[in-house]
Amino acid sequence: MSTLEIEARDVIKIVLQFCKENSLHQTFQTLQSECQVSLNTVDSVETFVADVNSGRWDAVLPQVAHLKLPRNKLEDLYEQIVLEMIELREVETARSILRNTQVMGVMKQEQPERYLRLEHLHARTYFDPNEAYQDSTKEKRRAQIAQALSAEVTVVPPSRLMALIGQALKWQQHQGLLPPGTQFDLFRGTAAMKQDVDDLYPTTLQHTIKFGTKSHAECAQFSPDGQFLVSTSFDGFIEVWDYISGKLKKDLQYQADEAFMLHDDPVLCADFSRDSEMLASGDQYGKIKVWRIRTGQCLRRLEHAHSKGVTSVTFSRDGSQILSTSFDSTARIHGLKSGKLLKEFRGHSSYVNNAIFTSDGAHVITASSDCTVKVWDSKSADCLQTFKPPPPLRGGDASVNSVHLFPKSNDHIVVCNKTSSIYIMTLQGQVVKSFSSGKREGGDFLAACVSPKGEWIYCVGEDSYQSGKLEHLLKIHDKDVIGLAHHPHRNILATFGEDCTMKLWKP
Secondary structure (H helix, E strand, C coil), rough: HHHCCHHHHHHHHHHHHHHHHCCHHHHHHHHHHHCCCCCCCCCHHHHHHHHHHCCCCCHHHHHHCCCCCCCCCCCCCHHHHHHHHHHHHHHHHHHHHHHCCCCCCCCHHHHHHHHHHHHHHHHHHCCCHHCCCCCCCHHHHHHHHHHHCCCEEECCCHHHHHHHHHHHHHHHHHHCHHHCCCCEEEECEEECCCCCCCCCCCCCCEEEECCCCCCCEEEECCCCCCCCCEEEECCCEEEEEEECCEEEEEHHHHCCCCEEEEECCCEEEEEEECCEEEEEEEECCCCCCEECCCCCCEEEEEEECCCEEEEEECCCCCCCEEEEEEEECCEEEEEEECCEEEEECCCCCCCCCCCCEECCCCCEEEEECCCCCCEEECCCCEEEEEEEECCCCCCCCCCEEEEEEEEEEEEEEEEEEECEEEEEEEEECCEEEEEECCCCCCCEEEEEECCCCCCCCEECCCCEECCCCCEEEEEEECEEEEEEEEEECCEEEEEEECCCCCEEECC
């Protein structure tokens, strides 16, 4: 593989951009003059040119202060600003620019006639545009200056230094040099990784997170990199927690400022993108929002993603699409960039409670209150298979709460329906294995999750108990339990219920 040649000037420019963006003005000026390398970037050439053409000098001058421009072009710009200030009778501003700026000081020394002409116009009590702008007009001169300056500046994406470091770390993660969830010391170039080797089921309560008396968690999700635990709640708040301390993550500036990610209505579901950068959330009235987790910024709003409440959201593997399900009996795929509906999966006769992509992204699997699981072609939206998990012991059919990928086999899924059993099934609907709590009444499962290596399946029941292979039974909440989530590579489990708490469990 050929090596990449990187110019030292480009490295200095990236450091200059970092200084500029972080208001390190003194460092910026010193580095620029010491290295004789100038940044000469603007956020947008179009906006910069439009500002010059419109005479928005209050926006132009701060940008020009950071640029290294040829002297003749700077003189044309400052001369134009002085003339326009005189025309507007902003005589104090015109005088200040004439007498207190370096550009005009040099003009006074080297082009005294040109400078004195401006002083002369400034001293008059009237303004004659023909005389001031000579054989031109104000607009034409602005256009000439805009064209001349635009040739000197370039646009680069913001935060190039941080982006490059981020890309380098992602490449290392992709190569397996940094396992997901790694706490990386950038300065020392080392990673302190905590990863549990064995799948052990949690038995000990580590932390209890309390919500307000009128609110409770509707959903909880760990990020794939293991850094964040997010809860969405009945009062519309989306909060990011430090699962080690059980406290809000205040190193996220927006949370420190109490500017939380927020919906106007109860948030019923959430999901992280595979790279842990984005979070999608769905609410009770059919709206989906997509957030950048590190800034709390809302990147996309899908106002009418569904006609009724959104029951689940899932990112596609590449993060370009969102699969959602709803009380409106449909599952849908939305394009993240366009915000448009790309696919609709119709066929269930009741609520669709949950949907997932298969590992290869070729199929979508949905779980519904019509007691069926459906397998769809994710490209054509055709239904390929419909099956019912085994019914409850007491007879009748049971609503399907959720479906989960099974880590040990791409051909199998874990199906949780409202019975006292949980099933590992094929995509054709055959039961490979079943686990039962043994209860005929009052112990139906409401939610489930699978441990990272697939050794354990955790289910929460109506009786607020959680079970493994009925290996262990644990009383977890005082009131009805709503759901649970497992850390991607630690033996940590989060459970949440209507008792206004979220609890973190460890072995």
